[in-house]
Amino acid sequence: MSNSIYAAPVYKLEELNNIFIELTAKNCNQRCPSCYIDFPMSKNVKDFIAVDKIKEALNDTMYENLYCIYLTGAEPMTHPDFNTILRLCLKRCNVCICTNASFLNEKKIRFLKKVEDEGSTQIFFKLSLTHYNEIESDKMRYRGNYRQTIYALKILSRYNFTTVLSIQNCYNLSEKEIMESFNKIFKEQEIYNTDVQITVSHPSFDDKNLSMPSKKTDCMYGRTLSQNGIYSCPFLANDYRGRSGSSFKDFSKTVNAETDFCATCSKNNNYMFTIG
Template structure:
């Protein structure tokens, strides 16, 4: 007897979010929980070209982009980071998805000046896996927690808005995570931060669990990489997420067949967006 499995098909509702993979495999850190396969070398100089970004902005000029996400590996290692940021800010708000290690006071002051040159906003996306420093650093790297808290505190002094993505590997309750971060923010005088919890689905291990409505990143955007257009940051470079070579002609439909899709579909929200 044959067993035919069909993956759900997710169609794009609206193209609001343009993710740009500034580098696929260049990062100045090494987290234990990182989903990127660095093949033993995280120093690949695989930076996306400015020309390719310019082309994509032109090709998507009829789309009502709400936010451009500069992501990676670590986007701030790109040698032309400042130029790309200014270019994207001319179009819409820009979210920098970073590990926080480049966000010292001098850099934040500079970014505040860049933001003040135009109308659009810079938002920061940082991430932790636990509100407790040692539990967090166990999954990430030593010093990650302090770097992120310092960055959030300094960003808030400069009136930037940030989103703290919490990858809930420890499967804590959402209420606990929110309460603890609320206390930390109050104690540290950190403002303007939204906490977004990912993979927090109490019934995740229950195969019969179905979420009432599904909202995934591939329904609201695409990611541009050096090698073409893919469905979302989790599937960049993966043939299962391939949507085309550029934005002149790309697929608006995704067959959610990967193991990432299975996890993502059970999450309560888009995983990478800040709004």
């Protein structure tokens, strides 16, 4: 055990370039064991954000230099007004759909391409796995998740969508091993336009570098909108420690990065959620 005192870094919002909209906090059709969300016993949760709340946020941020709106959850594609929200956000800037891939069949992907073609902004996708091996990855997710994800990547690539595959590195694999293995799979499956983003899993609190500030955190360039207000990032949505305010009319521009999620961010030294 280290004797040093952990001093939490303070992160300032440099510019509001990203908004992470939590379409539902607890509704997911899969509920993976590796998910950071604490799911309730009941599966019948209908905590969907109101479309009016999103309209209000877009209005309040009218003069901000937004680059991307992330549709997050739990599973954002379970929202009954998902298509309306997607169109609304695309009128403002690019949109990234962060999904478990289970709704991404060819029919849906073709439809999403049509929606994208209605305007000049782009739809990105963020999918995730925990390992390049199907059995190991599914252990942390659900049975069939690996196949669904690779299938979705293949079809998205065919429709020329740009996708990020996020690897939550629960197995502490080397970056080289992850990159080489996925490059091989992408080649075999004819998957193009997909970048791999690797994030660390939770660090040990004995780790010596926890108080080193990160150069890139999601809270330096974005804020999360949930049905309860504004939060520093998707990991701290609805958590009082990440609370930034009730609306984008007046919200806090600084974050005391003192949670275990913040320690993970600092250790990762790169965005955990933002793509690119």
